[in-house]
Amino acid sequence: MRLECNSLNFTYPGSEIAVIKNLSFSMENPGFNALFGPSGVGKTSLAKIIANINGRNIRCGGDLLINNMDTILYSYNLERLPGWSSTGNHLNKVTPPGKEALKKQLINIFELNDVLGSRFSQLSMGQQNRINLIRYLLQKFDLLILDESLANVDEKLRESIILAIKELFADKMFLYISHNLIEVSKFCKQILVFGKQSENKGCFMVNGQDYRADYQLDKKKLDLTMLEIMNAF
Numbered sequence: 001m002r003l004e005c006n007s008l009n010f011t012y013p014g015s016e017i018a019v020i021k022n023l024s025f026s027m028e029n030p031g032f033n034a035l036f037g038p039s040g041v042g043k044t045s046l047a048k049i050i051a052n053i054n055g056r057n058i059r060c061g062g063d064l065l066i067n068n069m070d071t072i073l074y075s076y077n078l079e080r081l082p083g084w085s086s087t088g089n090h091l092n093k094v095t096p097p098g099k100e101a102l103k104k105q106l107i108n109i110f111e112l113n114d115v116l117g118s119r120f121s122q123l124s125m126g127q128q129n130r131i132n133l134i135r136y137l138l139q140k141f142d143l144l145i146l147d148e149s150l151a152n153v154d155e156k157l158r159e160s161i162i163l164a165i166k167e168l169f170a171d172k173m174f175l176y177i178s179h180n181l182i183e184v185s186k187f188c189k190q191i192l193v194f195g196k197q198s199e200n201k202g203c204f205m206v207n208g209q210d211y212r213a214d215y216q217l218d219k220k221k222l223d224l225t226m227l228e229i230m231n232a233f
Ligand SMILES: Nc1ncnc2c1ncn2[C@@H]1O[C@H](COP(=O)(O)OP(=O)(O)OP(=O)(O)O)[C@@H](O)[C@H]1O
Pocket: 012, 015, 019, 037, 038, 039, 040, 041, 042, 043, 044, 045, 046
């Protein structure tokens, strides 16, 4: 399992300014990794290139190498489900054979039992994002990109959800995009930090604490990771 960029460049069609400039990094092995940086630096653009969301319309310079990851899914926080039925029915419809028990387990962990009879538009933003993320976790994937997919979910529940995902999907790779410095430093293994383009700062790879439920968190090391990220900005 490997995600590697070598001197990647990307400019949107019709634009003069490169969003991604000479980016090189490598992420290996399953686990929770992150893209972190100020708003507008190109995290979503890179995520979409990796997931090939814009298909042939996207032309990049340099190399993007993806090894042993056949299925890459991209989830984001503004996705909406149609309103023709309840969210419970939607989840039933997208649950592949054999994944019924996983669906129930995720619904419990994500604390969604009480909203399964409601339509998507009747849910809060955080509830909508949680239902949406379950849809993805039920599918077959090797790499799942979470582009602010847990936005509007309170910190305590987000922590339970992230820890459960890390445990239940230990053989998958995740790319977590979030503006939460503590969360990214605490839960992620490799953190690709985007420096401010206006200051011509490049990207840096920082090692996070990769915290799991059964680990003892070293607060000093967590502080050092956060400091390293802030210095890389
Ligand atoms: N479809 C598009 N066409 C042209 N420019 C775009 C397009 N999408 C994004 N951009 C530009 O690319 C730059 C990077 O945007 P992107 O969404 O990748 O940033 P981001 O780091 O994910 O930001 P945020 O943290 O605010 O979500 C921005 O300047 C944005 O205006």
